[in-house]
Amino acid sequence: MLDSRTGLAPRGVVRPHLPLGxxxxxxxxxxxxxxxxxxxxxxxxxxxxxxxxxxASQQQWVVSGYLIAFGGFLLLAARAxxxxxxxxxxxxxxxxxxxxxxxxxxxxxxWMLLVARVFQGLGAAALSPTSLNLITxxxxxxxxxxxxxxxxxxxxxxxxxxxxxxxxxxxxGLSWHWVMFVNVxxxxxxxxxxxxxxxxxxxxxxxxxxxxxxxxTATLGIGALTYGxxxxxxxxxxxxxxxxxxxxxxxxxxxxxAVEAKSRHPLIPLTIFRLRTVSIGNFLIFCMGVTMTxxxxxLSLYFQEALDYDPFTTGLSLxxxxxxxxxxxxxxxxxxxxxxxxxxxxxxxxxTTVGLLWMxxxxxxxxxxxHVLGPTLVTGLGMSLLLPAATVTSTTGVAPGDDGAASGLLxxxxxxxGAVGLAVLVTIATTTTERALPDTxxxxxxxxxxxxxxxxxxxxxxxATLVALALPRSGRQS
Numbered sequence: 027m028l029d030s031r032t033g034l035a036p037r038g039v040v041r042p043h044l045p046l047g048x049x050x051x052x053x054x055x056x057x058x059x060x061x062x063x064x065x066x067x068x069x070x071x072x073x074x075x076x077x078x079x080x081x082a083s084q085q086q087w088v089v090s091g092y093l094i095a096f097g098g099f100l101l102l103a104a105r106a107x108x109x110x111x112x113x114x115x116x117x118x119x120x121x122x123x124x125x126x127x128x129x130x131x132x133x134x135x136x137w138m139l140l141v142a143r144v145f146q147g148l149g150a151a152a153l154s155p156t157s158l159n160l161i162t163x164x165x166x167x168x169x170x171x172x173x174x175x176x177x178x179x180x181x182x183x184x185x186x187x188x189x190x191x192x193x194x195x196x197x198x199g200l201s202w203h204w205v206m207f208v209n210v211x212x213x214x215x216x217x218x219x220x221x222x223x224x225x226x227x228x229x230x231x232x233x234x235x236x237x238x239x240x241x242x243t244a245t246l247g248i249g250a251l252t253y254g255x256x257x258x259x260x261x262x263x264x265x266x267x268x269x270x271x272x273x274x275x276x277x278x279x280x281x282x283x284a285v286e287a288k289s290r291h292p293l294i295p296l297t298i299f300r301l302r303t304v305s306i307g308n309f310l311i312f313c314m315g316v317t318m319t320x321x322x323x324x325l326s327l328y329f330q331e332a333l334d335y336d337p338f339t340t341g342l343s344l345x346x347x348x349x350x351x352x353x354x355x356x357x358x359x360x361x362x363x364x365x366x367x368x369x370x371x372x373x374x375x376x377x378t379t380v381g382l383l384w385m386x387x388x389x390x391x392x393x394x395x396x397h398v399l400g401p402t403l404v405t406g407l408g409m410s411l412l413l414p415a416a417t418v419t420s421t422t423g424v425a426p427g428d429d430g431a432a433s434g435l436l437x438x439x440x441x442x443x444g445a446v447g448l449a450v451l452v453t454i455a456t457t458t459t460e461r462a463l464p465d466t467x468x469x470x471x472x473x474x475x476x477x478x479x480x481x482x483x484x485x486x487x488x489x490a491t492l493v494a495l496a497l498p499r500s501g502r503q504s
Contacts, residue, residue: 104434307420315443354410
Protein backbone atom coordinates (compact mmCIF):
# COMPACT_ATOMS: atom_id res chain seq x y z
CA MET A 27 0.00 0.00 0.00
CA LEU A 28 1.31 3.46 -0.89
CA ASP A 29 1.84 6.13 1.71
CA SER A 30 -0.76 8.82 1.06
CA ARG A 31 1.68 11.68 1.38
CA THR A 32 4.84 10.41 -0.33
CA GLY A 33 3.29 8.44 -3.17
CA LEU A 34 5.77 5.67 -2.35
CA ALA A 35 5.58 2.21 -0.96
CA PRO A 36 7.01 2.69 2.56
CA ARG A 37 9.85 0.24 1.91
CA GLY A 38 9.92 0.49 -1.88
CA VAL A 39 12.16 3.43 -2.83
CA VAL A 40 14.79 1.20 -4.46
CA ARG A 41 14.50 -1.46 -7.14
CA PRO A 42 13.72 -4.93 -5.74
CA HIS A 43 16.85 -6.54 -7.21
CA LEU A 44 19.18 -3.89 -5.80
CA PRO A 45 21.36 -5.10 -2.88
CA LEU A 46 20.86 -3.00 0.21
CA GLY A 47 24.63 -2.56 0.38
CA UNK A 48 24.43 -0.50 -2.81
CA UNK A 49 21.73 1.69 -1.25
CA UNK A 50 23.95 2.30 1.77
CA UNK A 51 26.92 3.08 -0.48
CA UNK A 52 24.90 5.68 -2.42
CA UNK A 53 23.62 7.26 0.80
CA UNK A 54 27.06 7.35 2.42
CA UNK A 55 28.67 8.87 -0.69
CA UNK A 56 26.05 11.62 -0.70
CA UNK A 57 26.59 12.41 2.99
CA UNK A 58 30.39 12.28 2.66
CA UNK A 59 30.32 14.67 -0.29
CA UNK A 60 28.08 17.35 1.23
CA UNK A 61 29.94 17.42 4.58
CA UNK A 62 33.31 17.38 2.80
CA UNK A 63 32.30 20.49 0.90
CA UNK A 64 31.82 22.43 4.12
CA UNK A 65 35.51 22.03 5.08
CA UNK A 66 37.49 21.39 1.90
CA UNK A 67 37.61 25.08 0.91
CA UNK A 68 39.07 26.17 4.27
CA UNK A 69 42.72 25.72 3.33
CA UNK A 70 42.14 27.12 -0.17
CA UNK A 71 40.73 30.46 1.03
CA UNK A 72 44.04 32.41 0.86
CA UNK A 73 44.65 31.24 -2.73
CA UNK A 74 41.04 32.04 -3.70
CA UNK A 75 41.39 35.53 -2.29
CA UNK A 76 44.65 36.22 -4.10
CA UNK A 77 43.51 34.71 -7.41
CA UNK A 78 40.13 36.47 -7.56
CA UNK A 79 41.16 39.66 -5.72
CA UNK A 80 38.54 39.04 -3.03
CA UNK A 81 37.88 41.23 -0.02
CA ALA A 82 38.05 39.80 3.50
CA SER A 83 34.23 39.80 3.66
CA GLN A 84 33.91 37.98 0.34
CA GLN A 85 36.46 35.40 1.51
CA GLN A 86 34.39 34.66 4.63
CA TRP A 87 31.25 34.27 2.51
CA VAL A 88 32.87 31.42 0.57
CA VAL A 89 32.24 29.39 3.75
CA SER A 90 29.22 31.23 5.17
CA GLY A 91 27.25 31.23 1.89
CA TYR A 92 27.40 27.44 1.69
CA LEU A 93 26.51 26.88 5.35
CA ILE A 94 23.61 29.34 5.37
CA ALA A 95 22.04 27.87 2.21
CA PHE A 96 22.64 24.34 3.49
CA GLY A 97 21.23 24.94 6.96
CA GLY A 98 18.41 27.21 5.83
CA PHE A 99 16.88 24.88 3.24
CA LEU A 100 17.30 21.54 5.02
CA LEU A 101 13.79 21.35 6.48
CA LEU A 102 12.18 22.55 3.26
CA ALA A 103 14.04 20.02 1.11
CA ALA A 104 13.43 17.20 3.59
CA ARG A 105 9.68 17.79 3.69
CA ALA A 106 9.56 18.12 -0.09
CA UNK A 107 10.98 14.59 -0.20
CA UNK A 108 8.11 13.34 1.97
CA UNK A 109 5.50 15.05 -0.19
CA UNK A 110 6.82 14.74 -3.73
CA UNK A 111 9.12 11.73 -3.55
CA UNK A 112 12.66 11.07 -2.40
CA UNK A 113 13.91 10.27 -5.91
CA UNK A 114 12.84 13.63 -7.35
CA UNK A 115 14.46 15.62 -4.54
CA UNK A 116 17.61 13.44 -4.52
CA UNK A 117 18.12 13.84 -8.29
CA UNK A 118 17.41 17.58 -8.15
CA UNK A 119 20.00 17.93 -5.38
CA UNK A 120 22.58 15.95 -7.36
CA UNK A 121 22.06 18.10 -10.48
CA UNK A 122 22.25 21.42 -8.60
CA UNK A 123 25.25 20.36 -6.53
CA UNK A 124 27.24 19.05 -9.51
CA UNK A 125 26.56 22.04 -11.77
CA UNK A 126 27.37 24.46 -8.94
CA UNK A 127 30.66 22.66 -8.24
CA UNK A 128 31.63 22.90 -11.91
CA UNK A 129 30.66 26.58 -12.05
CA UNK A 130 32.65 27.30 -8.89
CA UNK A 131 35.76 25.68 -10.32
CA UNK A 132 35.42 27.79 -13.48
CA UNK A 133 34.77 31.02 -11.54
CA UNK A 134 36.77 34.05 -12.68
CA UNK A 135 35.29 36.60 -10.28
CA UNK A 136 34.36 36.63 -6.58
CA TRP A 137 30.62 36.81 -7.28
CA MET A 138 30.71 33.80 -9.60
CA LEU A 139 32.34 31.77 -6.83
CA LEU A 140 29.98 33.03 -4.11
CA VAL A 141 26.85 32.30 -6.16
CA ALA A 142 28.21 28.82 -6.93
CA ARG A 143 28.79 28.18 -3.23
CA VAL A 144 25.21 29.19 -2.37
CA PHE A 145 23.85 26.80 -4.99
CA GLN A 146 26.16 24.07 -3.70
CA GLY A 147 24.51 24.58 -0.32
CA LEU A 148 21.05 24.29 -1.88
CA GLY A 149 22.02 21.03 -3.58
CA ALA A 150 23.52 19.71 -0.35
CA ALA A 151 20.30 20.56 1.52
CA ALA A 152 18.41 18.29 -0.87
CA LEU A 153 20.98 15.47 -0.88
CA SER A 154 21.70 15.11 2.84
CA PRO A 155 18.22 14.33 4.29
CA THR A 156 17.09 12.29 1.29
CA SER A 157 20.25 10.18 1.48
CA LEU A 158 19.22 9.17 5.00
CA ASN A 159 15.63 8.62 3.83
CA LEU A 160 16.87 6.08 1.30
CA ILE A 161 18.18 3.99 4.18
CA THR A 162 15.25 4.37 6.56
CA UNK A 163 12.68 3.74 3.83
CA UNK A 164 14.39 0.69 2.28
CA UNK A 165 15.57 -1.24 5.38
CA UNK A 166 12.66 -3.09 6.97
CA UNK A 167 14.87 -5.03 9.41
CA UNK A 168 15.59 -2.80 12.41
CA UNK A 169 19.04 -4.20 13.15
CA UNK A 170 20.22 -3.80 9.55
CA UNK A 171 18.69 -0.33 9.47
CA UNK A 172 20.61 0.70 12.60
CA UNK A 173 23.89 -0.60 11.17
CA UNK A 174 23.30 1.30 7.93
CA UNK A 175 22.40 4.52 9.75
CA UNK A 176 25.59 4.11 11.80
CA UNK A 177 27.73 4.03 8.65
CA UNK A 178 25.88 7.05 7.26
CA UNK A 179 26.46 9.04 10.45
CA UNK A 180 30.19 8.20 10.48
CA UNK A 181 30.63 9.77 7.05
CA UNK A 182 30.28 13.21 8.63
CA UNK A 183 33.19 12.62 11.00
CA UNK A 184 35.39 11.14 8.28
CA UNK A 185 34.67 13.81 5.68
CA UNK A 186 35.26 16.73 8.08
CA UNK A 187 38.91 15.76 8.50
CA UNK A 188 39.25 14.48 4.93
CA UNK A 189 38.20 17.94 3.76
CA UNK A 190 41.07 19.58 5.63
CA UNK A 191 43.63 17.14 4.24
CA UNK A 192 42.29 16.98 0.68
CA UNK A 193 41.89 20.76 0.53
CA UNK A 194 45.56 21.22 1.42
CA UNK A 195 46.76 18.58 -1.04
CA UNK A 196 44.69 19.88 -3.98
CA UNK A 197 45.50 23.54 -3.34
CA UNK A 198 49.24 22.91 -2.97
CA GLY A 199 49.54 20.33 -5.77
CA LEU A 200 47.15 21.79 -8.36
CA SER A 201 45.16 24.96 -7.60
CA TRP A 202 42.19 26.16 -5.56
CA HIS A 203 39.92 25.44 -8.55
CA TRP A 204 40.26 21.72 -7.82
CA VAL A 205 38.62 21.93 -4.40
CA MET A 206 35.50 22.71 -6.43
CA PHE A 207 36.12 20.37 -9.36
CA VAL A 208 36.68 17.42 -7.00
CA ASN A 209 32.94 17.39 -6.24
CA VAL A 210 31.93 16.82 -9.86
CA UNK A 211 32.76 13.07 -10.13
CA UNK A 212 30.83 12.03 -6.98
CA UNK A 213 27.98 14.31 -8.03
CA UNK A 214 27.77 12.55 -11.40
CA UNK A 215 27.94 9.15 -9.70
CA UNK A 216 25.02 10.09 -7.45
CA UNK A 217 23.01 11.36 -10.41
CA UNK A 218 23.58 8.20 -12.49
CA UNK A 219 22.94 5.92 -9.49
CA UNK A 220 19.69 7.73 -8.73
CA UNK A 221 18.50 7.45 -12.31
CA UNK A 222 19.37 3.77 -12.60
CA UNK A 223 18.57 2.34 -9.20
CA UNK A 224 15.90 4.43 -7.47
CA UNK A 225 12.29 3.64 -8.27
CA UNK A 226 10.29 6.44 -9.91
CA UNK A 227 8.11 8.34 -7.46
CA UNK A 228 4.49 7.31 -7.94
CA UNK A 229 1.56 9.70 -7.88
CA UNK A 230 -1.55 8.79 -5.92
CA UNK A 231 -3.73 11.46 -7.49
CA UNK A 232 -4.01 13.19 -4.12
CA UNK A 233 -3.22 16.89 -4.10
CA UNK A 234 -0.02 17.43 -2.15
CA UNK A 235 0.66 20.79 -0.58
CA UNK A 236 3.88 22.14 0.79
CA UNK A 237 3.43 24.26 3.89
CA UNK A 238 4.62 27.51 2.30
CA UNK A 239 4.22 29.77 5.40
CA UNK A 240 6.06 27.16 7.45
CA UNK A 241 8.71 26.74 4.75
CA UNK A 242 9.24 30.50 4.54
CA THR A 243 9.52 31.11 8.29
CA ALA A 244 11.71 28.03 8.86
CA THR A 245 14.07 28.72 5.96
CA LEU A 246 14.47 32.42 6.74
CA GLY A 247 14.68 31.77 10.50
CA ILE A 248 17.34 29.06 10.25
CA GLY A 249 19.21 31.07 7.62
CA ALA A 250 19.20 34.17 9.85
CA LEU A 251 20.30 32.10 12.86
CA THR A 252 23.15 30.49 10.93
CA TYR A 253 24.22 33.85 9.50
CA GLY A 254 24.10 35.56 12.88
CA UNK A 255 26.27 32.99 14.59
CA UNK A 256 28.65 32.72 11.63
CA UNK A 257 29.35 36.47 11.95
CA UNK A 258 29.93 36.46 15.72
CA UNK A 259 33.48 35.09 15.46
CA UNK A 260 34.61 38.06 13.34
CA UNK A 261 32.22 40.89 14.30
CA UNK A 262 31.38 40.14 17.95
CA UNK A 263 28.04 39.86 19.71
CA UNK A 264 27.19 43.58 19.77
CA UNK A 265 27.47 44.46 16.08
CA UNK A 266 24.22 45.57 14.44
CA UNK A 267 24.23 42.88 11.75
CA UNK A 268 24.62 40.13 14.36
CA UNK A 269 21.91 41.48 16.67
CA UNK A 270 19.45 42.07 13.83
CA UNK A 271 20.04 38.56 12.45
CA UNK A 272 19.58 36.85 15.84
CA UNK A 273 16.47 38.87 16.74
CA UNK A 274 14.98 38.16 13.31
CA UNK A 275 15.79 34.47 13.74
CA UNK A 276 14.01 34.36 17.11
CA UNK A 277 10.89 36.08 15.73
CA UNK A 278 10.78 33.89 12.62
CA UNK A 279 11.30 30.63 14.49
CA UNK A 280 8.62 31.49 17.05
CA UNK A 281 6.37 32.30 14.11
CA UNK A 282 7.28 28.95 12.56
CA UNK A 283 6.08 27.07 15.64
CA ALA A 284 2.83 29.05 15.64
CA VAL A 285 2.28 28.31 11.93
CA GLU A 286 3.00 24.60 12.35
CA ALA A 287 0.59 24.31 15.24
CA LYS A 288 -2.29 25.44 13.00
CA SER A 289 -1.22 24.03 9.63
CA ARG A 290 -3.13 21.13 8.05
CA HIS A 291 0.01 20.15 6.14
CA PRO A 292 2.89 21.10 8.48
CA LEU A 293 6.51 21.18 7.38
CA ILE A 294 7.41 19.54 10.70
CA PRO A 295 4.45 17.83 12.42
CA LEU A 296 4.77 19.02 16.02
CA THR A 297 3.40 15.65 17.13
CA ILE A 298 6.78 14.18 16.18
CA PHE A 299 8.22 15.75 19.33
CA ARG A 300 5.95 13.57 21.45
CA LEU A 301 8.46 10.84 20.72
CA ARG A 302 11.10 11.05 23.41
CA THR A 303 13.54 9.45 21.03
CA VAL A 304 13.12 12.31 18.52
CA SER A 305 13.24 15.13 21.07
CA ILE A 306 16.18 13.78 23.05
CA GLY A 307 17.97 12.49 19.95
CA ASN A 308 17.92 15.92 18.33
CA PHE A 309 19.22 17.58 21.50
CA LEU A 310 22.09 15.08 21.49
CA ILE A 311 22.75 15.73 17.79
CA PHE A 312 22.84 19.47 18.56
CA CYS A 313 25.45 18.86 21.26
CA MET A 314 27.41 16.63 18.89
CA GLY A 315 27.39 19.48 16.37
CA VAL A 316 28.93 21.72 19.04
CA THR A 317 31.65 19.21 19.89
CA MET A 318 32.51 17.99 16.41
CA THR A 319 32.41 21.32 14.55
CA UNK A 320 33.66 23.76 17.17
CA UNK A 321 35.97 21.20 18.78
CA UNK A 322 37.66 20.40 15.47
CA UNK A 323 38.19 24.09 14.72
CA UNK A 324 39.64 24.72 18.20
CA LEU A 325 42.01 21.76 17.85
CA SER A 326 43.07 22.98 14.42
CA LEU A 327 43.85 26.43 15.82
CA TYR A 328 45.65 24.90 18.80
CA PHE A 329 47.90 22.84 16.53
CA GLN A 330 48.76 25.86 14.39
CA GLU A 331 49.15 28.47 17.12
CA ALA A 332 50.61 26.42 19.98
CA LEU A 333 52.52 23.74 18.07
CA ASP A 334 53.27 25.96 15.03
CA TYR A 335 52.00 23.33 12.56
CA ASP A 336 51.21 24.23 8.95
CA PRO A 337 47.66 23.47 7.71
CA PHE A 338 48.62 20.20 6.02
CA THR A 339 50.42 18.87 9.11
CA THR A 340 47.44 19.95 11.19
CA GLY A 341 45.15 17.83 9.02
CA LEU A 342 47.47 14.83 9.38
CA SER A 343 47.57 15.34 13.16
CA LEU A 344 43.80 15.05 13.29
CA UNK A 345 43.85 11.72 11.43
CA UNK A 346 44.25 9.48 14.54
CA UNK A 347 41.18 11.10 16.09
CA UNK A 348 39.23 10.66 12.87
CA UNK A 349 40.42 7.05 12.53
CA UNK A 350 39.22 6.09 15.99
CA UNK A 351 35.85 7.77 15.33
CA UNK A 352 35.45 5.51 12.29
CA UNK A 353 36.82 2.35 13.90
CA UNK A 354 34.91 2.88 17.13
CA UNK A 355 31.75 3.68 15.19
CA UNK A 356 32.01 0.39 13.33
CA UNK A 357 32.34 -1.38 16.68
CA UNK A 358 29.34 0.57 18.00
CA UNK A 359 27.39 -0.65 14.98
CA UNK A 360 27.86 -4.21 16.20
CA UNK A 361 26.86 -3.29 19.76
CA UNK A 362 23.69 -1.35 18.91
CA UNK A 363 21.43 -4.39 18.33
CA UNK A 364 22.73 -6.06 21.49
CA UNK A 365 22.73 -3.29 24.08
CA UNK A 366 20.48 -0.59 22.55
CA UNK A 367 21.22 3.08 22.12
CA UNK A 368 20.92 4.32 25.72
CA UNK A 369 24.03 2.55 27.13
CA UNK A 370 26.12 3.70 24.16
CA UNK A 371 24.93 7.28 24.58
CA UNK A 372 25.78 7.29 28.28
CA UNK A 373 29.18 5.66 27.76
CA UNK A 374 30.01 7.87 24.78
CA UNK A 375 28.97 11.04 26.58
CA UNK A 376 31.08 10.26 29.64
CA UNK A 377 34.15 9.24 27.60
CA THR A 378 33.89 12.37 25.43
CA THR A 379 33.56 14.55 28.53
CA VAL A 380 36.70 12.96 30.02
CA GLY A 381 38.62 13.53 26.77
CA LEU A 382 37.62 17.20 26.63
CA LEU A 383 38.55 17.71 30.28
CA TRP A 384 41.92 16.09 29.54
CA MET A 385 42.43 18.64 26.76
CA UNK A 386 42.28 21.41 29.37
CA UNK A 387 45.57 20.01 30.71
CA UNK A 388 47.50 20.34 27.44
CA UNK A 389 50.49 22.66 28.12
CA UNK A 390 51.64 25.76 26.26
CA UNK A 391 54.54 23.89 24.62
CA UNK A 392 53.22 20.36 24.22
CA UNK A 393 54.79 17.32 22.67
CA UNK A 394 52.26 15.76 20.33
CA UNK A 395 52.74 12.14 21.38
CA UNK A 396 52.96 12.92 25.09
CA HIS A 397 50.32 15.61 25.60
CA VAL A 398 48.01 15.73 22.58
CA LEU A 399 47.49 12.25 21.15
CA GLY A 400 45.94 10.78 24.31
CA PRO A 401 43.11 13.29 24.89
CA THR A 402 42.23 13.49 21.20
CA LEU A 403 41.98 9.70 20.96
CA VAL A 404 39.78 9.49 24.07
CA THR A 405 37.52 12.23 22.73
CA GLY A 406 37.34 10.49 19.35
CA LEU A 407 36.42 7.21 21.03
CA GLY A 408 33.58 8.86 22.92
CA MET A 409 32.24 10.52 19.79
CA SER A 410 32.40 7.21 17.93
CA LEU A 411 29.90 5.78 20.43
CA LEU A 412 27.74 8.89 20.56
CA LEU A 413 27.29 9.73 16.90
CA PRO A 414 25.68 6.53 15.56
CA ALA A 415 23.59 6.03 18.70
CA ALA A 416 22.29 9.61 18.62
CA THR A 417 21.49 9.36 14.91
CA VAL A 418 19.53 6.14 15.38
CA THR A 419 17.73 7.56 18.42
CA SER A 420 16.55 10.68 16.57
CA THR A 421 14.96 8.62 13.77
CA THR A 422 13.47 5.82 15.90
CA GLY A 423 9.69 5.44 16.06
CA VAL A 424 9.01 7.92 13.23
CA ALA A 425 6.12 7.07 10.91
CA PRO A 426 7.14 6.34 7.28
CA GLY A 427 5.44 9.48 5.99
CA ASP A 428 7.49 11.62 8.37
CA ASP A 429 10.91 10.13 7.52
CA GLY A 430 11.92 13.22 5.58
CA ALA A 431 10.86 15.60 8.33
CA ALA A 432 12.85 13.60 10.90
CA SER A 433 15.93 13.49 8.65
CA GLY A 434 15.75 17.21 7.97
CA LEU A 435 15.35 17.93 11.67
CA LEU A 436 18.38 15.78 12.49
CA UNK A 437 20.60 17.55 9.95
CA UNK A 438 19.31 20.96 10.99
CA UNK A 439 20.06 20.24 14.67
CA UNK A 440 23.63 19.35 13.79
CA UNK A 441 24.11 22.41 11.57
CA UNK A 442 22.72 24.79 14.18
CA UNK A 443 24.75 23.09 16.91
CA GLY A 444 27.90 23.59 14.87
CA ALA A 445 27.15 27.25 14.12
CA VAL A 446 26.14 28.11 17.69
CA GLY A 447 28.95 26.10 19.24
CA LEU A 448 31.62 27.60 17.01
CA ALA A 449 30.50 31.15 17.74
CA VAL A 450 30.19 30.64 21.50
CA LEU A 451 33.37 28.61 22.04
CA VAL A 452 35.54 30.82 19.83
CA THR A 453 34.20 33.86 21.70
CA ILE A 454 34.99 32.19 25.05
CA ALA A 455 38.51 31.36 23.88
CA THR A 456 39.14 34.87 22.53
CA THR A 457 37.76 36.63 25.61
CA THR A 458 39.83 34.47 27.96
CA THR A 459 42.97 35.15 25.93
CA GLU A 460 42.39 38.91 25.95
CA ARG A 461 41.92 38.93 29.73
CA ALA A 462 45.07 36.84 30.29
CA LEU A 463 47.37 38.83 28.00
CA PRO A 464 48.46 41.57 30.43
CA ASP A 465 49.74 39.01 32.94
CA THR A 466 51.30 36.28 30.80
CA UNK A 467 52.97 35.52 27.47
CA UNK A 468 50.94 35.56 24.23
CA UNK A 469 51.28 31.80 23.71
CA UNK A 470 50.24 31.03 27.29
CA UNK A 471 47.26 33.41 26.95
CA UNK A 472 46.16 31.68 23.74
CA UNK A 473 46.43 28.26 25.39
CA UNK A 474 44.43 29.49 28.39
CA UNK A 475 41.70 30.53 25.97
CA UNK A 476 41.65 27.07 24.41
CA UNK A 477 41.53 25.44 27.85
CA UNK A 478 38.47 27.47 28.85
CA UNK A 479 36.74 26.65 25.57
CA UNK A 480 37.48 22.93 25.99
CA UNK A 481 36.07 23.13 29.52
CA UNK A 482 32.85 24.72 28.19
CA UNK A 483 32.66 22.02 25.53
CA UNK A 484 33.00 19.36 28.23
CA UNK A 485 30.09 20.97 30.10
CA UNK A 486 27.94 20.70 26.95
CA UNK A 487 28.73 16.99 26.61
CA UNK A 488 28.04 16.34 30.29
CA UNK A 489 24.63 18.01 29.88
CA ALA A 490 23.95 15.79 26.85
CA THR A 491 24.84 12.71 28.89
CA LEU A 492 22.48 13.68 31.70
CA VAL A 493 19.64 14.27 29.22
CA ALA A 494 20.26 10.82 27.69
CA LEU A 495 19.32 9.32 31.06
CA ALA A 496 15.71 10.25 30.25
CA LEU A 497 15.60 7.74 27.40
CA PRO A 498 13.87 4.39 27.95
CA ARG A 499 16.33 1.68 28.92
CA SER A 500 15.82 -0.08 25.61
CA GLY A 501 16.58 3.19 23.78
CA ARG A 502 13.91 2.32 21.21
CA GLN A 503 10.61 3.26 22.70
CA SER A 504 8.72 6.50 22.51
